[in-house]
Amino acid sequence: MEDNLVTIAKFEDNFEADLAQRLLADNGIQAFVKNAIFYSMMPGVFPGKVDLELQVNSEDEEKARAILSEYQNTPEIKRILVRNDVLQEGHFLLTSGRHSANYLEKIHLYQNPQDTARVCEMLSDLLVDYDFDTVVGPAYGGIVLAFETARMLEKGFLFTQRIEGVMTIRSGFDLSKVKKAVITEDIITTGGSVKEVITTLKNAGIEVVAVAAIVDRSTEEIDFGCPFLPLLKMDIPSWEADDCVLCQNGIPLTVPGSSDKKI
Ligand SMILES: [Zn+2]
Structure with missing residues (x-):
């Protein structure tokens, strides 16, 4: 025992x-x-x-780590997201056509490198016990997180990007010494992009040992085939326009701005 x-x-x-x-x-x-x-x-x-x-x-290790992380990090990560106006409250029209009371404008976080660095410190704490040589981030949000997290943990860095719809490792990186990686991402909604990154890395002979993210706003459990470590788990409800309680209460609808990827 x-x-x-x-x-x-x-x-x-x-x-x-x-x-x-x-x-x-x-x-x-x-x-x-x-x-x-x-x-x-x-x-x-x-x-x-x-x-x-x-x-x-x-x-019980993975589940226990996730519970402790949520307990320890939730107050601070929420404060960071609110004070940078990442986590917005109101009445938003999503690209899907659905309405929601919350919107995540992640680019606002990256505009504040000091708070972004603090977030990476928290991601580093989640990842420090895993055995890996490289931190990988999907373009664009994941790049900043992966670079800073790699710097803090004294690991290597890579990024992936989508070219003509296909997830690829940025050409030119020397992969000869890259064997084990972790992935950092800002917001996980379905986990689809990260799964593509995992497959891309696997095809290059690189094993992914953990995925860390700032916010997990998925509605169903995601299986990456390795531990998934979010700093914050959020349930963000949305409604079809006809069923929207905010519309029914006459709250004006806003269209979120400059994000490249709307929730
Ligand atoms: Zn509405």
Whole structure:
């Protein structure tokens, strides 16, 4: 049994470790705190010298990491999206013709490199324990994220782009030393583009070990064949125009602006 335990987080503080353990328990995952006995014998002595290790069975690892990440990152990532006016509230006409109360204008984030760097730091935290040599981003949003995340984790960088509809690795990159990659993306809606990136990389002999994203706004569970690590999971409802509650309440409809890819 012991052999199956993996450490998914470290805490200096017993309160924090206990909170995380209870959060996982609420989600049906049994977690253990290593070094807790040692800590309780010496609380407050040499603070920070004894790491409390939060451990779970390896089969629960992915789910447990996702739950902790959401808990730890949600307040800050939401603040960043709101203060950069990425996450907008109102009454929007989507390209699909449906109406929605929320719109994500992701380009506003990239206009603020400092906040973008902070987001990449959070993505780095999600990815740091995985074994890979390169961070890959699909053009355009994923490029900024992949580059900065790769810089922080001291890894290589690549990007993919769609040429005449086909997802391709940007020509000219030297792929001879690229074996294992992670993918960074800003907003995942269906996961279709990322799946194309995974296939493209696989065809080039590159294995994808994880996908990290800022927002997962998918309505159905996505299987990338590797761990999917979003910083924020959002449920953004939309309606057919005839059924729209916002129309029924007389709220004026707006057409979102400059995004290259509307939700
Ligand atoms: Zn409407």
